[in-house]
Amino acid sequence: MGVIVAPETRDLDGLAVQLAAWLSRRIPGSDDVRVENLAYPHGAGRSHETILFDARWSIDGRPQTQSCVVRIKPMRHTVFPDDLFEQQYRVMQVMHEQGRVRVARPLWFEHDASLLGAPFFVMERVRGxxxxxxxxxxxxxxxxxxxxxxxxxxxxxxxxxxxxxxxxxxxxxxxxxxxxxxxxxxxxxxxxxxxxxxxxxxxxxxxxxxxxxxxxxxxxxxxxxxxxxxxxxxxxxxxxxxxxxxxxxxxxxxxxxxxxxxxxxxxxxxxxxxxxxxxxxxxxxxxxxxxxxxxxxxxxxxxxxxxxxxxxxxxxxxxxxxxxxxxxxxxxxxxxxxxxxxxxxxxxx
Missing domain, CATH: 3.90.1200.10 (Aminoglycoside phosphotransferase (APH), C-terminal lobe)
Structure with missing residues (x-):
């Protein structure tokens, strides 16, 4: 087992509640949104707080699941002088749309810093x-x-x-x-x-x-x-x-x-x-x-x-x-x- 090298960590139970409420607004027609299995990756992710999770919800009674990664903009422990947080998301969108470079599918970007203390984005979790x-x-x-x-x-x-x-x-x-x-x-x-x-x-x-x-x-x-x-x-x-x-x-x-x-x-x-x-x-x-x-x-x-x-x-x-x-x-x-x-x-x- 590796070690957590994230720049900072937070209460994952509280984060699960926050993300579930946020996703319920992001996913039209969703009911009973739950966020589970939150974890920091081991041995990687030194510059950004990056957290893995599974989301579950239903639409018209049909269950849906999505494995995700949330990446949170660093506000205090900034490694680089340039703020390119939104640009990295947009680059991933371009890469995914063009299909030449294999990247995780970007799902949502949130500018409102009041939700988690900083802007963040969510992408599909890739297994490997x-x-x-x-x-x-x-x-x-x-x-x-x-x-x-x-x-x-x-x-x-x-x-x-x-x-x-x-x-x-x-x-x-x-x-x-x-x-x-x-x-x-x-x-x-x-x-x-x-x-x-x-x-x-x-x-x-x-x-x-x-x-x-x-x-x-x-x-x-x-x-x-x-x-x-x-x-x-x-x-x-x-x-x-x-x-x-x-x-x-x-x-x-x-x-x-x-x-x-x-x-x-x-x-x-x-x-x-x-x-x-x-x-x-x-x-x-x-x-x-x-x-x-x-x-x-x-x-x-x-x-x-x-x-x-x-x-x-x-x-x-x-x-x-x-x-x-x-x-x-x-x-x-x-x-x-x-x-x-x-x-x-x-x-x-």
Whole structure:
């Protein structure tokens, strides 16, 4: 059994009553609405309060059931400087309607913060298994116990869904445009993390992060293909069935129009960290970095030139998130000497 890593938790019995009353208003003609089996997922869901539940009701005497997930907007324990809560729901709507990327079916969005203390949305619960971070999936659990052939199937299916994100027509997600001067492309992602560095540096300077930005800016990539950014592209944000097929791609909380290579780079870095040599236990069957890039290029038709720069940018992004989680008391502050090495800035930070 994993551990609950939600940013905060609440009384689930009380939540069941609140959700039942809310659903009775949301579902036309419904009677005797009940909400049962509430639970927090284990080992995942660090940035948003996410709760599983079953809803039961009747319409004209006919019983109805729906397994659901409610995702509640973080109000106090915010990991990211940008509020994209409604945008993540809208991205999932687009993904579900287009059918290229497998996502849970979005059901309802609630703007009224008075109901649960924050806006929230409900989506259909998809049944499957998740490669959790706590405990690390490379060390124990169903991924570690799978055969090399099963892991190879999981890796390939994961990369195929990663690539499918880039088949999303950008005109269908124009609601993701950024601020003036950074509406889309690399400029949008760059602006986001320049502001992120400033945000986490308000109470304590982090010159190593500033140096990381300077190094990246001095080595600006020439290859900047357009594309949708999922934002947290990793195996642990996919759900798999018993045949190691992807049944859901999850956690769209930081999407943008920033370009195709950000997700590929994020996937590569997290693969190395979680199940590559950096994990201490490389998993046989998982594709190598080179194999992942080759399959992604074949599927998307997009050049992966300069992906190394995007991997370095990923390290900067993850460092910002690590500092912020430490500020929230969720993990120790990163060692600045370690950050200096990670961000390749050299010298004393």
């Amino acid at each position: 298994r998740v490669a959790v971070s706590v405990p690390p999936y490379a060390k124990e659990g169903w991924v570690a116990e799978a055969t090399p052939a099963q892991r190879a199937r999981m890796w390939e299916n994961g990369v195929r869904q990663l690539a499918a994100v880039q088949s999303t027509p950008l005109d269908s997600v124009q609601f993701l445009r950024g601020p003036k001067g950074a509406e889309e492309g690399l400029a949008q992602e760059w602006d986001k993390y320049v502001r992120f560095v400033a945000w986490v540096s308000r109470d304590r300077p982090w010159p190593v992060l500033e140096k990381g930005l300077e190094r990246l800016r001095a080595n600006w990539p020439s290859n900047q293909p357009p594309g949708l950014v999922w934002g947290d592209a990793r195996l642990g944000n996919m759900m798999f069935d018993d045949n190691f097929e992807v049944v859901a791609v999850m956690d769209w909380e930081q999407p943008s129009l920033g370009g195709a290579l950000h997700d590929l780079a994020w996937w590569l870095v997290l693969s190395e960290t979680m199940h590559g040599a950096a994990s201490g236990r490389p998993l046989e069957g998982m594709g190598t970095r080179e194999e992942t890039i080759a399959l992604w290029r074949e599927l998307t038709g997009i050049s992966a030139a300069d992906v190394e720069w995007y991997e370095d940018f990923t390290h900067l992004k993850m460092s910002c998130t690590g500092v912020r989680l430490a500020q929230l008391g969720k993990m120790p502050f990163p060692d600045e000497a370690w950050l200096t090495k990670r961000l390749k800035v050299g010298g004393a930070a």
